[in-house]
Amino acid sequence: LLIATGVASIVVAALLGWWLAGRAMMPVRHAWQRQREFIADVSHELRTPLTVVQSNLDVALADQDSSIKDNIDWLQNAYSETENMGKLINNLLFIARIDAREIKFKHSEFNLSDLLTQLVSRFEPLFRSKNLIFTAAIAPEVLMHSDEVLIRQMVSIFLDNASKYTLAGGTVSLKMGCIQNVIEISVTDSGIGIDNSEKEKIFRRFYRIDKARSRKQGGTGLGLAIAAWIASEHRGQIQVFSKLGEGSAFKVHFPNSTTFNDPQTEIKYIG
């Protein structure tokens, strides 16, 4: 009986050890799995524009007698695909730096109102070229203590998306206010909207509701993943309000650790 009990406890201990080791390996296995999926996604995302570039150049080169002018459309297509690849590579490098924890924050106090006003001027030509009505309501003199470059990048992603997913004739508005020391930045559009079932998924890397549409607009599927990371690193929260066919609003709230000059938070309209 003593021997049987001894053997049984050794077996139980071995099984427990095996199970615990398996459990301990789980996060590592998940990380490998995520890594494999990411590499597969990246390869696919790079292969698609590369195929488009090659096929357009093939057509342009096929007819030896034609001039560059005759082939301008093919060359233009190839050029805009290389632009998209450039965007994708920049976003990939950024994501790689996030994963490697290589991004050094440059925290400073800056005037958020000025930063957003500059963004309005930068984006106005883009919205105009797409025949979209762009308005802004920015509270004056709101100071923020965070990484200015990253905050600019996050708002640019929302504005860029609004321009990509709103049909000509639609509206886009950028708003910022500060109430009870909480800063709210929102970008609202009257675009194609997002179904409820997609609202969380769109923040995943490479997730796109309509891949073809996103690609056509020069999307990389990484913008919102980057925006979500920037927001969370600044203790911010992103909310998405949307109705299919009616439009979307992306709102971010930041607890503000700095003061701001005008407690009345007067809303100023630009453009």
Ligand code: ADP
């Ligand atoms: P992309 O480069 O494809 O725009 P993002 O990560 O920025 O990638 O967004 C992910 C997906 O979320 C988009 O492909 C699109 O389907 C959806 N999306 C993002 N912003 C909007 C918006 N303002 N209106 C409708 N859909 C949007």
